[in-house]
Amino acid sequence: MLQTPGNASPLLLVVDDEPELRSLLAEYFGRHGFTVRTAEDAAVARRAVAEQLPALALLDIHMPGENGLSLARWLRDTHPRIGLVMLTTAVDSVDRIVGLELGADDYVPKPFELRELLARVRAVLRRADVTAAAVAAAAASMPAPLDSTPATRRILFGSCALDLDQRRLLDAEGADIEISAAEFDLLALFARNPNRPLNRDQIMEQAHNRGWDVFDRSIDLRIMRLRRKIERNPDKPEVIKTVRGVGYVFVPANGD
Secondary structure, eight states, X not given: OOBSGGGOSBEEEEEXXXXXXXXXXXXXXXXXXXXXXXXXXXXXXXXHHHHSOOSEEEEESOOSSSOHHHHHHHHHHHXXXXXXXXXXXXXXXXXXXXXXXXXXXXXXXXXXXXXXXXXXXXHHHHHHHHHHHHHHHHHXXXXXXXXXXXXXXXXXXXXXXXXXXXXXXXXXXXXXXXXXXXXXXXXXXXXXXXXXOEEHHHXXXXXXXXXXXXXXXXXXXXXXXXXXXXXXSTTSOSSEEEETTTEEXXXXXXXX
């Protein structure tokens, strides 16, 4: 998790053009153990991120100038480990779908209840830590290699490799493929369950880890996004396959 120096508390970046809301969120999250920085627009937010990476960013979608979706795309492309929670007054699902396609970890409509927002922020941060710990524990049980080369704890997804220790996805040449924290969580879940069909409820519970507003379409969108990154032909997936009437299954190349 990205935190303040010394890991004293998680650094939260609040980006919203409403000064009263920025002040309210800064005071509320500050009382609950967070270090909070605020920004009134995307330009200020970019400068804040350049100075110090937050653990999570709360982004208002509808801001003057560069909107929150554009800022989310930049954050996901440049700093994939930052948690992203989108805030919007829109009642239409279009913003939510676009935000999830960009790699947002959660979506909260305005007006919101502060305790629920706090719970969602904590869940996004906790999910990254819990998933990393679970994957590390599973990888620790892997047999040691016969030679003296240290184990690299990587799982092959087609020609790509998921690095469990560094939370990275690498292509066949070893170059980084940008993935969000949510996408890593999803691949890590499949890595722990090879050849085992998982339904959407299981994926929501184990990789999405929230008990509210189950949005099945978000799982399908993330699977589609991952297929574009790891499959030779995303339209005919060989690594993460659809199981009709059930959900999805990870099929390792070696069949193990």
